[in-house]
Amino acid sequence: MVLVALFSLAACSGGAGTMNSSVPGGSQPSQSTASTAQSQTRTILDKDKPPHPKAKKDVDFGYVLFDDATLVHPGHNSNTAAQASWGPGTNTDGGVDFAFPAGATYGQLQNLSSDYQFTIGSCGDGAPRFVVTLTNGTVTGNVNFYFGAPPNYTGCPPNVWTNTGNLAGGLVDDSQLPGGNFYDPYAASQTKFGGYAITDVFVVVDGFDTTKFQTVQWDNVGVTIGTDNETYTFEKGGPDNGFTDSDKDNKGKGKDKD
Numbered sequence: 001m002v003l004v005a006l007f008s009l010a011a012c013s014g015g016a017g018t019m020n021s022s023v024p025g026g027s028q029p030s031q032s033t034a035s036t037a038q039s040q041t042r043t044i045l046d047k048d049k050p051p052h053p054k055a056k057k058d059v060d061f062g063y064v065l066f067d068d069a070t071l072v073h074p075g076h077n078s079n080t081a082a083q084a085s086w087g088p089g090t091n092t093d094g095g096v097d098f099a100f101p102a103g104a105t106y107g108q109l110q111n112l113s114s115d116y117q118f119t120i121g122s123c124g125d126g127a128p129r130f131v132v133t134l135t136n137g138t139v140t141g142n143v144n145f146y147f148g149a150p151p152n153y154t155g156c157p158p159n160v161w162t163n164t165g166n167l168a169g170g171l172v173d174d175s176q177l178p179g180g181n182f183y184d185p186y187a188a189s190q191t192k193f194g195g196y197a198i199t200d201v202f203v204v205v206d207g208f209d210t211t212k213f214q215t216v217q218w219d220n221v222g223v224t225i226g227t228d229n230e231t232y233t234f235e236k237g238g239p240d241n242g243f244t245d246s247d248k249d250n251k252g253k254g255k256d257k258d
Helices: 186-193
Strands: 004-010 037-043 063-067 070-072 081-086 094-098 109-120 129-135 140-146 197-205 214-225 228-232
Touching: 081 094, 081 109, 081 197, 094 214, 094 228, 109 129, 109 197, 197 214
Parallel strands: none
Antiparallel strands: 004 037, 063 094, 070 081, 081 214, 094 197, 109 214, 129 140, 129 197, 214 228
16 A cells, blocks of 8 residues: 655744753743644655755655755664754754654654764753644644653763664653643653644754754664554665665666556
8 A cells, every 4th residue: 555645844944843842951942933844745655756845865755854954974883874963053953854644643653763873962952852743623733752861851972872762652742732741751642632633753953052062863763653664764775765665766767666
């Protein structure tokens, strides 16, 4: 069955991914800014054409790199990883936007995980994080899954690859939604908002601290929604082009072998 994906590319230049909730131990943003999105319905198997003008032409279109995100070499025991940086005063931030099944709901989200490495700085002030944008048709808000150890979401080791574990299982920040909390157990969050539709899934590094710089790499990103279990390796030249959807890309020759 061809799986339909909804791409919602966060327009970070307009403040997407900017902290919407206070993180203990971090500075407060002067004004919370929700990520804006431009949605396009696409089939995961058809990725010859970029889904968005910002998409880098050398990536598989099961995912989209946005703003200053790029592919780097090597990855974690691999050739390739995705990398993005946050630089105070430079307006740099970035991340990776992921495909997901059409009609997906928050209650179906089972896993968000990643190998990651900081080459500059460490986690803090709510970055990096996975963001899942939800709506019930009337109310829309982000649920944040922070890297690092609670309560301050800090302590990520520098210059070494680490795995987040499944962040869709611990504490989440769903305070943008009515009845949500900054520290909400994931089971409680799903009970309250499980019927909300997913409109975006992405990982981002950004911030509002005027002194901290961060550069982070991601590899082997796991996203499981319902029966759709994906791992994003960002590798090129393989049969699936860095995305486990069984798409047999013909190495840039313009045709898929689906």
